[in-house]
Amino acid sequence: MSKTMTLTLQIWRQRSANTPGSMQTYKLEGVNEHMSFLEMLDVLNAKLTKEGQDPVAFDHDCREGICGSCSMVIDGRPHGPRKGTTACQLHMRTYKDGDTITIEPWRAKAFPVIKDLVVDRASLDRVVAAGGFVSVNTGVTVDANATPIGKKDADEAMDYAACIGCGACVAACPNASAMLFTGAKVGHLVKLPQGQVERRGRVLRMVEQMDREGFGACTNHRECSEACPKEISFDAIELLNREYMRAHVTGE
Amino acid sequence: MTDAKRPGRLSTLAQSTIGAKIVMAVTGVILVGFLVVHMLGNLQIYLGPDTMNHYAQTLKGTPALLWGVRAVLLVSLVLHVLAALRLKKINNEARPQAYAVPRRYRVTTPAARFMLLSGLVVLAFIVYHLLHFTIGATNPADFNLHEVLDVATQTWVRNDNEQLLAKLPPEMVRHDVYSMFVRGFTNPLIAGTYLVAQLLLAMHLSHAVASMLHTLGLSKGLDARQRNITIGRAIAAVVVLGNISFPIAVQAGLVHL
Numbered sequence: 001m002s003k004t005m006t007l008t009l010q011i012w013r014q015r016s017a018n019t020p021g022s023m024q025t026y027k028l029e030g031v032n033e034h035m036s037f038l039e040m041l042d043v044l045n046a047k048l049t050k051e052g053q054d055p056v057a058f059d060h061d062c063r064e065g066i067c068g069s070c071s072m073v074i075d076g077r078p079h080g081p082r083k084g085t086t087a088c089q090l091h092m093r094t095y096k097d098g099d100t101i102t103i104e105p106w107r108a109k110a111f112p113v114i115k116d117l118v119v120d121r122a123s124l125d126r127v128v129a130a131g132g133f134v135s136v137n138t139g140v141t142v143d144a145n146a147t148p149i150g151k152k153d154a155d156e157a158m159d160y161a162a163c164i165g166c167g168a169c170v171a172a173c174p175n176a177s178a179m180l181f182t183g184a185k186v187g188h189l190v191k192l193p194q195g196q197v198e199r200r201g202r203v204l205r206m207v208e209q210m211d212r213e214g215f216g217a218c219t220n221h222r223e224c225s226e227a228c229p230k231e232i233s234f235d236a237i238e239l240l241n242r243e244y245m246r247a248h249v250t251g252e
Numbered sequence: 253m254t255d256a257k258r259p260g261r262l263s264t265l266a267q268s269t270i271g272a273k274i275v276m277a278v279t280g281v282i283l284v285g286f287l288v289v290h291m292l293g294n295l296q297i298y299l300g301p302d303t304m305n306h307y308a309q310t311l312k313g314t315p316a317l318l319w320g321v322r323a324v325l326l327v328s329l330v331l332h333v334l335a336a337l338r339l340k341k342i343n344n345e346a347r348p349q350a351y352a353v354p355r356r357y358r359v360t361t362p363a364a365r366f367m368l369l370s371g372l373v374v375l376a377f378i379v380y381h382l383l384h385f386t387i388g389a390t391n392p393a394d395f396n397l398h399e400v401l402d403v404a405t406q407t408w409v410r411n412d413n414e415q416l417l418a419k420l421p422p423e424m425v426r427h428d429v430y431s432m433f434v435r436g437f438t439n440p441l442i443a444g445t446y447l448v449a450q451l452l453l454a455m456h457l458s459h460a461v462a463s464m465l466h467t468l469g470l471s472k473g474l475d476a477r478q479r480n481i482t483i484g485r486a487i488a489a490v491v492v493l494g495n496i497s498f499p500i501a502v503q504a505g506l507v508h509l
Contacts, residue, residue, distance in 0.1 A: 012352060023352050076356035102353040109346050172355070174365065175343035177269075207268055216346030217269035217339050219367065220463040221360035235472055242469035244270045248262070 003033045005097035009044065011056055012104035014113050021113065023102070033093040037080065038063060038070060040092055057116040065089040065229065068164030071171070072117045073104050078168035078227045086166065086229040106167050108176035109214040121167050123213040124181060128165075130209035131202035132185040134194045153191045160188035162230040172227030175216030180224035182210045183236030186243055200250060203243040269342060275335040277464035279328040284461060284487065286325055287453075291494040297507055301430035302408065305399060308429040333375060340368050363459040370456040377449035385436065394435040397428035434509050437502035450496045457488035 006029045014021025028044050035043070038060050045055035061069040070087040074080035080090045095101065105113050110123040149157075161184075169180035186203050189195030195202070218237050225234040265271040296303045311318055363370070380390070388395030398417055399408040401424040410428060411417070417425055437443045461484030462471070471477045501507040 010353075073351065073353075073355070076351070076353050077358075104352050107347055107349055107351050109348050174355075174357075174360065176346035177343070179270075204264070207270055208264065211267075211269050214346055215269075216343035217273060219339070219343070219364065220459070220466050221357070221364050223357055223360055226358040233474070234477065238466055238469055238471050241270055241273070241467055244268075245274065245469065248265050 003097075004029075005031045005033065005092070005095065005099070007031055007040075007095065007098075008100040010100065010102040011116070013056070013116055014105075015115065017112055017114060021116075023104070031092055033091070035092045036063065036088055037074070037090040037092065038088045057114075057118045059118050060088060063088040066164060068166035071106050071119060071121070071166055071168070073106065073171055075102055078106070078171040079166075079229050083226070084229055084231045086164075089229075106171040108167075108170050110176070110178070111167060111170065119167075121165070123215070124165050124167060124178065126213060127178065127182055127206055127209045128185055131198065131205040132189070134189060135198065136194070147193055149192060157188050157191035160184045160191065160232065160236060163188070163228075163232055164230055166229060168227045168229060169224035169232075170215060172223040173216065173218070174221055174223065175219055177218045177224070178210050178213070178215040179218040179237045179240055180228065180232055180234070182206050183238075183240035184232045187236050187239045190239070190243060199243075200247045203240070203247050207240070207244055269339065272335045272339050272342075273467045275331055276339070277467040279332040279335070280460055280464040281468075282324065282328040283332060284457065284464075284491075286321075287457075287491050288487070291491050294498060295494060297430065297433055297498060298501075301428070304430040304433070305408065305426055305428060309426040312427070329375075329378070333371075336368060336371060361459065363455045364463075367456060367459060370452045373452045374449065374456055377445075377453075380445070381449075384442070385432065391436065391439075391442075395432055397431045397435075399426050399428045400424060401426075431509055433498070434502055434507060437499040440503065443499035443503050446499045447496055450492045453495075454488045454492040457491065458485045460484065461487050 006027065009026045009028055010023045011026060012021055013024045026044060026048075028040070028047070031040050031043065038058070041056060041058060048055045059069045059071050061067040063070075065086040065088060068086075070079070072079070072087050074087065074090070079085060079087045080094070082090055082094060103117065105111075105117045106119045106121075108119075111119040111121055113119050163181060163184040165181065167178075167181070170176050170178050173180075186206060189202065190199060220237075222234050225232055225236075265274075293307060296307050383389040384391065385395075396412070397410070398412060400411040400416070400420060401407075402409050403424075408426065410431070437446070462477075462481040463484075465471050465480040465484070466477065471480050498507075
């Protein structure tokens with residue numbers, strides 16, 4: 001038999017990018033412990049809609065922790081209290097009857113609020129577009145083993161490639177820095193042979209774009225990797241610094 | 253992207269956030285290096301007036317080295333402060349609207365969060381310290397102390413007769429740093445000021461050293477990172493324990509005139 005609980009929710013409501021927002025309090029009864037956090041918000045929205053109120057806007061897509069859409073700071077922590085867990089994979093059994101939960105959007109200049117809990121994260125896409133790719137002529141698919149890659153490099157590349165671009169690192173950083181994200185994107189390609197050709201220009205252009213978007217700078221608080229739902233290592237920033245210095249030293 | 257607009261020159265390095273971090277780290281290495289040497293040099297106070305004053309005399313006797321080091325330190329300090337202020341401005345602007353609910357941090361430390369505050373206090377202290385012990389502007393009576401070489405016994409003797417000092421050749425007069433040091437720390441208010449400033453320096457260094465090693469790409473892996481955090485705290489502790497021992501030793505009467 002599953003337990004149900006009554007929660008007090010304090011949620012950031014903001015009609016549009018240009019109107020000021022505020023925290024609003026909602027009481028929600030009958031929350032099932034097996035619901036995900038987003039399902040709990042679905043229940044709240046069904047109730048608000050029935051009452052003729054505007055439902056809470058929040059980003060979501062796959063609801064299985066791999067798309068990076070859900071983006072909310074729950075009780076002062078991006079994606080909530082559980083380590084290595086996206087908000088959609090957070091379940092209400094984490095909470096108990098009578099709890100008060102606060103929910104607000106990512107806060108960064110580079111992530112303007114669109115509505116309520118939805119922010120525009122196109123800035124991260126532009127950082128990737130600046131260099132987070134390899135240029136290959138399309139054609140016949142090459143054999144999977146045509147390019148041998150050492151186990152260690154393949155593992156590290158995969159660890160960095162696990163980044164889902166949700167922006168929790170920026171949200172968690174006291175400086176709203178995107179260096180963990182950028183480092184992960186640079187790191188995943190620099191570990192692979194395919195990433196070598198554009199290695200130098202990639203890191204220079206991505207950092208330039210990252211700065212242009214108005215993200216802050218890392219001061220080594222290490223909150224980003226702790227908040228990351230994919231547990232990207234803080235090594236990503238160390239790697240980014242090293243690659244950036246190397247790009248300046250090697251020249252062309 | 254055309255070649256003319258291609259980033260990667262020194263100017264783009266200097267303008268970038270990572271470039272500013274590298275400036276912080278490189279100047280930080282220089283400043284921490286100086287702090288260690290400065291503390292070790294001053295430990296000679298425990299070896300008595302002659303050793304301490306001879307040390308000071310040797311430093312002042314090699315003006316090229318002395319002023320060379322001072323110039324490097326001044327440039328490092330100015331660049332360190334300017335880069336810090338620039339980064340702080342960028343970081344403040346990166347989050348124009350604060351969180352409505354205070355964030356619950358997981359691993360950061362108060363030392364990391366209040367680096368600018370501890371840094372500015374230490375900067376103010378450096379200005380005071382230079383006025384106090386290097387320029388002698390704040391307590392001139394405790395600063396203008398000299399020793400004169402007694403040719404017969406080949407020993408150095410305190411003598412503050414200004415007319416005599418002016419007449420003697422420079423190699424027969426030396427600054428009585430030992431007495432300046434002891435008289436400087438006899439005032440409990442001054443000793444207390446040094447103690448407080450050193451505690452803030454400890455706070456600053458405990459985050460600074462690990463931070464600069466990380467920025468310079470020397471913290472690959474969890475183990476290396478943990479090791480660098482430990483190294484940083486150890487350096488902070490050694491420098492500051494050495495430094496605070498001086499006013500404490502004078503106040504306790506262990507080092508006296």
